[in-house]
Amino acid sequence: MNKKEFSNLTQSPVILDGATGSNLQKRGMPSGVCPEKWIVENREVLIGLQREYVEAGTDILYAPTFSANRIKLAEYGLENEIERLNKELVAISKEAAAGRALVAGDITMTGEQLAPMGPLEFEELIDIYKEQIGYLAEAGVDLLVIETMMSLQESRAALIAAKETCSLPVMVTMTFNEEGRTLYGTDPETAVVVLQNLGADAVGVNCSTGPDKMIAIVERMKKHAIVPIIAKPNAGIPSLDENGNTVYDMEPSEFVKNMKKIVEAGACIIGGCCGTTPEYIRALKDASEDMEPAPLNKSQGRVIASERKLLSFGLDSRFMIVGERINPTGKKKLQEELRNGEFNMVLDFAAEQEKCGAKILDINVGMNGIDEKQTMLQTIREVSSAVSLPLCIDSSHIEVVEAALRQYPGRALINSISLETEKFEKLIPIAKKYGAMFVLLPLSDKGLPKSLEEKMEIIHTILEAAIAHGMTKEDIVVDGLVATVGADKNAALDTLATIRYCRDTLGLATIIGLSNISFGLPDRSFVNSTFLTMAIKEGLTMAIANPSQEMLVKTAFAADLLMNKEEADISYINKITEMNSKEQETAASMETVQGKTVPVAENYETKI
Amino acid sequence: MNKKEFSNLTQSPVILDGATGSNLQKRGMPSGVCPEKWIVENREVLIGLQREYVEAGTDILYAPTFSANRIKLAEYGLENEIERLNKELVAISKEAAAGRALVAGDITMTGEQLAPMGPLEFEELIDIYKEQIGYLAEAGVDLLVIETMMSLQESRAALIAAKETCSLPVMVTMTFNEEGRTLYGTDPETAVVVLQNLGADAVGVNCSTGPDKMIAIVERMKKHAIVPIIAKPNAGIPSLDENGNTVYDMEPSEFVKNMKKIVEAGACIIGGCCGTTPEYIRALKDASEDMEPAPLNKSQGRVIASERKLLSFGLDSRFMIVGERINPTGKKKLQEELRNGEFNMVLDFAAEQEKCGAKILDINVGMNGIDEKQTMLQTIREVSSAVSLPLCIDSSHIEVVEAALRQYPGRALINSISLETEKFEKLIPIAKKYGAMFVLLPLSDKGLPKSLEEKMEIIHTILEAAIAHGMTKEDIVVDGLVATVGADKNAALDTLATIRYCRDTLGLATIIGLSNISFGLPDRSFVNSTFLTMAIKEGLTMAIANPSQEMLVKTAFAADLLMNKEEADISYINKITEMNSKEQETAASMETVQGKTVPVAENYETKI
Ligand SMILES: [Zn+2]
Numbered sequence A, B: 001m002n003k004k005e006f007s008n009l010t011q012s013p014v015i016l017d018g019a020t021g022s023n024l025q026k027r028g029m030p031s032g033v034c035p036e037k038w039i040v041e042n043r044e045v046l047i048g049l050q051r052e053y054v055e056a057g058t059d060i061l062y063a064p065t066f067s068a069n070r071i072k073l074a075e076y077g078l079e080n081e082i083e084r085l086n087k088e089l090v091a092i093s094k095e096a097a098a099g100r101a102l103v104a105g106d107i108t109m110t111g112e113q114l115a116p117m118g119p120l121e122f123e124e125l126i127d128i129y130k131e132q133i134g135y136l137a138e139a140g141v142d143l144l145v146i147e148t149m150m151s152l153q154e155s156r157a158a159l160i161a162a163k164e165t166c167s168l169p170v171m172v173t174m175t176f177n178e179e180g181r182t183l184y185g186t187d188p189e190t191a192v193v194v195l196q197n198l199g200a201d202a203v204g205v206n207c208s209t210g211p212d213k214m215i216a217i218v219e220r221m222k223k224h225a226i227v228p229i230i231a232k233p234n235a236g237i238p239s240l241d242e243n244g245n246t247v248y249d250m251e252p253s254e255f256v257k258n259m260k261k262i263v264e265a266g267a268c269i270i271g272g273c274c275g276t277t278p279e280y281i282r283a284l285k286d287a288s289e290d291m292e293p294a295p296l297n298k299s300q301g302r303v304i305a306s307e308r309k310l311l312s313f314g315l316d317s318r319f320m321i322v323g324e325r326i327n328p329t330g331k332k333k334l335q336e337e338l339r340n341g342e343f344n345m346v347l348d349f350a351a352e353q354e355k356c357g358a359k360i361l362d363i364n365v366g367m368n369g370i371d372e373k374q375t376m377l378q379t380i381r382e383v384s385s386a387v388s389l390p391l392c393i394d395s396s397h398i399e400v401v402e403a404a405l406r407q408y409p410g411r412a413l414i415n416s417i418s419l420e421t422e423k424f425e426k427l428i429p430i431a432k433k434y435g436a437m438f439v440l441l442p443l444s445d446k447g448l449p450k451s452l453e454e455k456m457e458i459i460h461t462i463l464e465a466a467i468a469h470g471m472t473k474e475d476i477v478v479d480g481l482v483a484t485v486g487a488d489k490n491a492a493l494d495t496l497a498t499i500r501y502c503r504d505t506l507g508l509a510t511i512i513g514l515s516n517i518s519f520g521l522p523d524r525s526f527v528n529s530t531f532l533t534m535a536i537k538e539g540l541t542m543a544i545a546n547p548s549q550e551m552l553v554k555t556a557f558a559a560d561l562l563m564n565k566e567e568a569d570i571s572y573i574n575k576i577t578e579m580n581s582k583e584q585e586t587a588a589s590m591e592t593v594q595g596k597t598v599p600v601a602e603n604y605e606t607k608i
């Protein structure tokens, strides 16, 4: 099956199967054995169960290859049987399906943690998955399902492996607790956004809870999902019966009643997980005649994400600062630390910028004397572990950007893609492959555009190329390209016109780097803040800046307030109160001169 | 002759006469006599001279009533002959003209100075002139000429007297030194603007210099003149001959050569003053066949003026602050001073605001327990003597505004005219009569407009009424009417839309009062400065504010810089350098704490 056929399938509810393991146990599979081996040796038991699922109405059977990866099989000394086991297990399911249901190759976690918590490197894990997926594809599965995932990063590894191995459709489902977090803290929105941009053809939730508790999770996913949503809950809450067996408390009728609500909440690929049986699936199939899945969202909105936090914004959203401080340019001490592989300043900058209200952190480690790729990967890892803000990958080297995107466990913003030939040709496909948003920098091989018209032409060219590669306007943030007003008197007006044009005519978000504008002028902070105000008035979305600059931040909050943006009034008051109470604390510890308190002057000029 | 007929007259060069006094002396008038009395007693001498002028080509004869006002005549004990003298003198000129030339009733200064320098109150002087003008009108002069004026304020008194006595056309000419200043410091542009707005039908320069030195003065007048320009220079430079008589050094041919340049510079009513004779006028008339006066300017631009300084601005001019501090509201100490008739604080505020770069000073003395009209008049007098900035007359009482405009020796800005019935009906004619510019405040009897549409409607209604009264769009500055963003979330956006609409659609200048916007919010200076930036971006012309607010001023200069306004880059650098060097001076005298200089914090919140 190709991705297009899969997509057509989901126009009406798609019925998955129910539990496998618990039903096999009931039918004689002892505990402690390797399930894959046992099934191959007792193929009629699985064929019986799966035939019942097909009879009940299952459209897609999950082949029993769940743990048939090299790491899991090695626990039973079966790592060298991996090809045979995967192929035989798929063959068994195909026999059960007998052409009446599709068969999905099933993949899950290896049980080994990724570095730095565990021993497994990200690329190793991708290779583990590639091996299994290769055999599944050779065995002729119709699609792949990556399921019961507790880690977004391991889900990404499996998804990257799938995309780099075959062109089969891929479904990904994760498990969430009742608070809507995975074991590693990822929420449903973030999971959907990261996975669908990385190429998942359907995303959802399995196991986790009964269907009643799963409604809210599906609702949250639906807000940003542009792919079908999968819901495969357990048969209610588990408990142990008198025989020590796990039993679930929800009857098929109650299960189905809740599944209707799940479909109303946005799911269209539905089935059962632990505790469900062919009886549940038959009831679900019967009820599905009356279910009408909501149409797919046409747009996910403008979203980027870290592993644990989604940032969603529109053209009228409150202005955002992209923290610029993790950048060694002009910072001797930071350069020294990075050269020594130390990250204290990086982590301080990350924490300080998050505290000051930055919404995104720019990560730039470009300098001489280091392996930029390795330093970038380690910086991303360190920063991601310390703060939950999404990151902006800022490098002038294509291979550094690609490595960073491949490893970053979220949806990043790339800074930036210009019309410089090599970047343009290579980075757009890379952005698309890893599902990143990108900053469109209106530069070409000829350098800075000579006129506003040339700037607009470059913007159009890059925009069209991105759309031709399957990206959308919402994946792009245009850099207004700020020149120096001291050198070019029209610098500010040109950038403001660019912002207005992108915002109103093209419907594109915009970003600027502020400090260029005031180069060479006295009291640069006034020029920067004033320029920022004008840019916000013209529709600017975000700026790369130092969020510790008091005047800039207060000005930005005042600008949003005056623009009547959502909750900007409360935000202004809260922000000012917070900033000023910090000042008061400082003042309280100040020197007294001749009986009179002398506050330290605010340095509006810091660190621009 | 009515004003319209006069206006038609000036489509080709109008020839005036030449000198009277010096020629009468040559023809027998002894020095020391009262010229008016001597002429009446020797009428044939004048008739002879003026006939020669008519023969030479004079279109307008000046009746010899130059000094026939009550004060001058009293020097010869002839104050009770004023009616008879004026009427007989006019009759003599009419006889000389014999219908071949028009006769202008001639008026000049009384020789007594106005208060506070002299004993003469402004209204007394108006009455003096009214008396003479009344007799001139009764005697049947075709028009009036107020000439050889060294004081703009005395010229205003004569012009007001003329307008309140008859409807004859009035020409006004002043005398300037070679540097282009009158005795009291008025420059040619200011003279033209103040007098033409007060209703003069032609304005110009007489006596002063030879025609060569007068070219530059005419050029300066032409820039803002919307009425014909008069040039009546001397026959070059005076000196005494061996007999002790005053002689002039420029021959008729040279005189006429320069007069051609004067016409090219913009004059179209031309004649001669001291030292000229019928020979000069004949040469001038002959040459005038080839002279083509420039067409009248359709617009004077946006101009206001004090007695000594013109302020001209366009819709794209650099942003201006109207200094708001001369206003007793909330200022206990100023109230006390005004109650005691003291003006120390007023003068301090005036000087300080001028030093800080205010371009206009708002004068508001509204408070309880004083005679607002008298206090206003005295404040205007005091402030005008101390600083040269034009004033904005700010009172809620119509009679105070009228009294102020009548006395103010410049072209004032009225703050403000709304659609409140009484103000609307009375203040527009008053603004027109005294030639003031006004702030259009979009309020009505119903109070604040309930919507942007209502606001626009009020603006249109007042604008149309002003135009119906003969004013123009350039005489109006619309108040954007700033509400409080804390109470009305759209307050800023509404005002910004008003500014943009006035600027782009109506072509009107705009003004705002800043501080309302931030009422009740913390750190108001940030909200005010940010709002100001947006307003400047939308095309704001000026704001009423305290020019001592560092942040506001620096922001405004930065905004102009970013907007690429004329010379805004140099202005920004100069202003910041100037402001910061003042700070440095302060810093230099600061305390040292533990060996480290601790600067005093800038208080951005002062005095809002
Ligand atoms: Zn389960």
Ligand SMILES: [Zn+2]
Pocket (backbone or CB within 6 Å): A425, A429, A469
């Ligand atoms: Zn391509």
Ligand SMILES: [Zn+2]
Pocket (backbone or CB within 6 Å): B206, B207, B208, B234, B273, B274
């Ligand atoms: Zn003269």
